[in-house]
Amino acid sequence: MTAARALPRRFYLRDPRVAAPELLNKVLFRGSRAGRIVEVEAYAGSEDPASHSFRGQTPRNATMFGPPGRLYVYRSYGMHWCANAVFGEEGFGLAVLVRALVPLHGLELMRADRTACRRDRDLCRGPGRLTQALAITGADDGADLVTGDRSIVIADDGTPPPNEPGVSGRIGVGAAADQPWRWYVAGQVCVSGPRLTPPGSVLR
DNA sequence: ACCGGGATGTTCT
DNA sequence: GAACATCCCGGTG
Numbered sequence: 001m002t003a004a005r006a007l008p009r010r011f012y013l014r015d016p017r018v019a020a021p022e023l024l025n026k027v028l029f030r031g032s033r034a035g036r037i038v039e040v041e042a043y044a045g046s047e048d049p050a051s052h053s054f055r056g057q058t059p060r061n062a063t064m065f066g067p068p069g070r071l072y073v074y075r076s077y078g079m080h081w082c083a084n085a086v087f088g089e090e091g092f093g094l095a096v097l098v099r100a101l102v103p104l105h106g107l108e109l110m111r112a113d114r115t116a117c118r119r120d121r122d123l124c125r126g127p128g129r130l131t132q133a134l135a136i137t138g139a140d141d142g143a144d145l146v147t148g149d150r151s152i153v154i155a156d157d158g159t160p161p162p163n164e165p166g167v168s169g170r171i172g173v174g175a176a177a178d179q180p181w182r183w184y185v186a187g188q189v190c191v192s193g194p195r196l197t198p199p200g201s202v203l204r
Numbered sequence: 205a206c207c208g209g210g211a212t213g214t215t216c217t
Numbered sequence: 218g219a220a221c222a223t224c225c226c227g228g229t230g
Binding site for chain 3: 041043050051052074076077078079080082084097099116126127128129132170171172173174
Binding site: 205206207208209210211212213214215216217 | 218219220221223224225226227228229230
């Protein structure tokens with residue numbers, strides 16, 4: 001068993017379309033709560049009409065344009081929070097949205113904050129759900145994931161990313177829906193979105 | 205399992 | 218006003 005170690009700054013200093021699949025199977029910690037990342041989406045700044053940073057910096061997306069390795073949190077549909085890790089060189093507005101986790105630690109706290117949730121597998125299944133389960137809000141926007149200044153960290157516990165992650169277009173986006181910038185652990189029941197193929201099945 | 209509608213508020217045209 | 222990187226509930230099959 002390997003002790004979990006926070007990802008170094010250099011991990012984030014890359015194109016999110018390259019780094020995002022490597023985020024799979026890393027562990028997102030928030031205080032005593034934690035979950036394994038099993039679904040992510042990359043957002044590619046000025047090249048990407050679906051990105052919040054596509055039209056340049058605003059008060060909302062300022063964190064995206066800051067240093068890599070910080071947490072960008074925004075409000076979605078007026079009532080949910082969604083959490084991203086900032087990637088690439090400062091000033092480019094690149095990020096990876098964390099869309100789903102397998103709950104690992106602090107399940108009692110997660111259940112308490114997700115009273116509408118019936119099954120544990122749905123605790124962190126979706127970007128709005130996982131922030132609720134980990135108690136991440138807009139107050140956490142700008143947190144440093146490398147130093148853990150607000151007890152939010154992404155760490156490597158020795159579990160490698162999948163050799164062949166599932167790939168698809170991003171969920172819930174209108175523009176650039178055809179870009180294959182969503183990656184997930186194939187067959188994992190905690191992945192969000194419609195059930196595609198059953199675990200282990202092959203395209204036919 | 206899959207669909208449709210409502211909740212709710214910030215951002216931008 | 219419209220669009221939105223969503224979720225939950227209650228229908229139907």
